[in-house]
Amino acid sequence: MPIIAGLLLATLAFLSFSPGKLHQNDPGESPAAQEIWVFYKEQPPSMETQAIVSEFLEDYKDQYTIEYRLITDPEEKQTLEVLGISPDHLPIAIAINGKTSAMIDGEKIVFVNFPDIMHHIGRHKGNWTLNDLGKVLDDNALLLDENPVIKNQPGGSR
Numbered sequence: 270m271p272i273i274a275g276l277l278l279a280t281l282a283f284l285s286f287s288p289g290k291l292h293q294n295d296p297g298e299s300p301a302a303q304e305i306w307v308f309y310k311e312q313p314p315s316m317e318t319q320a321i322v323s324e325f326l327e328d329y330k331d332q333y334t335i336e337y338r339l340i341t342d343p344e345e346k347q348t349l350e351v352l353g354i355s356p357d358h359l360p361i362a363i364a365i366n367g368k369t370s371a372m373i374d375g376e377k378i379v380f381v382n383f384p385d386i387m388h389h390i391g392r393h394k395g396n397w398t399l400n401d402l403g404k405v406l407d408d409n410a411l412l413l414d415e416n417p418v419i420k421n422q423p424g425g426s427r
Contacts, residue, residue: 303333305406306364308349310340314390315360318383322363325399329406333365354381358421360393363402368412369419371405378405381419393421 305326309319319337326335338345346356352369354362362369363380370379380402382395405411 302366303409304364304366305329305333305335306348307335307337308340308345308354308359308362308364309337310360312360314383314387315340318361318387321386322361322384322399322402325402333406353416353418355420358393358423359419362419365405365412366409367416368414369416370413371401371411372413373401373404373411377413377417379417379419380405382421 307319307322307326309315323337326333329335338348340346340349340356340359340362349356349359349362352362352364352367354369359381360383362382365380369381370377372378376396378397378401379395380397382393383390384395384402385398388394
């Protein structure tokens, strides 16, 4: 149990990192980590979306460490819950520097569930686009400090 508590504290410490543009570092200091976590399931619509997102993220691989994580992995389920996302009925989610939402043009965008290009599936519709993702990756100041709590229901409603 102490190991789990330590891991949880370490995860919470990481998530408290306030993202923004890289700050100017003192000489010899390494830059702040820029990370993208793409959570997906080994199911056709989720894997199709993951492939589209992966191709899109190619342009950002020099600026970010990009990790693809299986939602069904027990460790990743725990990570998702710390991020405020229930892994149940979740097809895909993206965290940028530990944050899952942004304010873009006055609208709260949450990088959870299917992006607009996958809405033909008819369930688990998110409110984000690849364009939204690109805007946030180009300007981390758009990220919101608080991650919304997301819990999907069977069939795709929240």
